Amino acid sequence: MILVTGGAGFIGANFVLDWLAQHDEPVINLDKLTYAGNLENLATLEGDPRHVFVKADIGDQALVERLLAEHRPRAVVNFAAESHVDRSIHGPSEFVTTNVVGTFALLEAARGYHAGLTGAELDGFRFLHISTDEVYGSLAADDPAFTEAHAYQPNSPYSASKAGADHLVRAYHHTYGLPTLTTNCSNNYGPYQFPEKLIPLVIHNALAGRPLPIYGDGSNVRDWLYVGDHCSGIRRVLEAGRPGAVYNIGGENEWTNIAIVRHICARLDAHRPDPAGPYDRLIDFVTDRPGHDRRYAIDATRLREELGWRPAEDFASGIERTIAWYLEHPDWVNRVVSGAYREWVAQQYGDAR
Structure with missing residues (x-):
């Protein structure tokens, strides 16, 4: 059995679904069900005895x-994490509470549990912490991609809180001998992603005929990783990663934001043309967010060479699967896009959005 925290969110839910599709090993799924945690993501597991859901906060150590x-x-x-940069700019306190203090409580609970294990249980136990490439800061256009040895230079309250959690995980390995693993991933996309993030936001707004807000000039670069590939990388690290090690998981798909948006518009034009005209007519450049990192890119050489992992999807295939999923699940999107979410979009992009 494994304990998964944050398993009703976007990446966590995809991991749980993939895990139980490939394993009979049960999952205890602990999630606080904040705005981005959605039990509907796990609806196909209803009644499955291999999945036990617990609504709780990782900060509840007892x-x-x-x-x-x-x-x-x-x-x-x-x-388990607060994960949206824009939200961290408006309200950093929740990010520190969940990502730093919550991870600390989880580590303390795991440390006590690990100390009581013996034999094969002791040897086999792992604490795997999911982090982000944003802890490394920003890259110039010609800089090499982030490796695991890159200095931490977080630039937002979100990335700083994740960096703090990463440091705690490292410290618990080196101080207490807790067999930890850390993964730092590039930008994920795919099914069940909350539509405040770029790709589902663009799909949802385009289909609704609303503006497609692009920060600045749209030239910020991200390395995009299909969520199913991220999950396979995590499984491989859990299976064979070296205790105490960090593994970068990247899609090796660097795209500018504006190129992403234009590509999605073109694919929607092909799949569901709008009588009003091409979807890229809706592109709307808005004021850039404070401290917007220019470029992220992940070097996943360690994961590839040590553990033999490679992504199965390139961006063209991954985005096609993603668009198809959102077109096939309008009811999920409509239920997720609640009044609270609309208030958030209005705050972030202006009342007209």
Whole structure:
């Protein structure tokens, strides 16, 4: 059995679904169900005895300790995090509370549990922490991609809070001998992503005939990783990663934001043409956000050479699968796009959005 935290969110839910599609090993799924945690993501698992859901906060150390003692998982996989840069700019406190203090409580619970293990249970236990490439800061256009040895230079409250969590995970390995693993991933996309992030926001707004807001001139570059590939990388790290090691997981697909948006518009033109005209007519350049990192890129050489992992999707194939999923699941999107979400979009992009 494994304990997954944040398993009702975008990446966590995809991981749980993929895990149970490929394993019979049960999952204890702990999620606080904040705005981005959605049990509907896991609807296909309803009634499946291999999936046990617990609504709770990773900061509730006593509850986590009880779960560990009761279920005796062989691993903790920590996805739980506040994760949107724009939200961290407007409200950094929640990011520090969840990403730093919450991770600390989870580590403390895992440390106590690990200390009581013996034999094969002790040897096999792992604490896998899911992080982000944003902890490394920003790259210039001709800089080499981030490796695991790159200095941490976080530039937003979100990335700073994730960097703090990463440092705690490293410290618990070196100080207490907790067998930790950390993965730093590039930008994810795919099914079940909350439509405040770029790709689902563009798909949703385009289909609704609303403006497609692009920060600045749209030339910021990101390395895009299909969420299914991210999940396969995490599984491989959990299976064979070296305790104490960090592994970068990247899609090796660098695109500017404006190129992403134009590509999505072109694919929507092909799949669901709008009588009013091409979707790129809706592109709307808006004021850039404070401290917007210019470029991220991941060097996944360590994961490739040590553990033999490679992404299965390039961007063209991954975005095609993603667009198809959103076109096939309008009810999911409509339920997710709540009044609270519309208020957030109005705050971030202006009332006209």
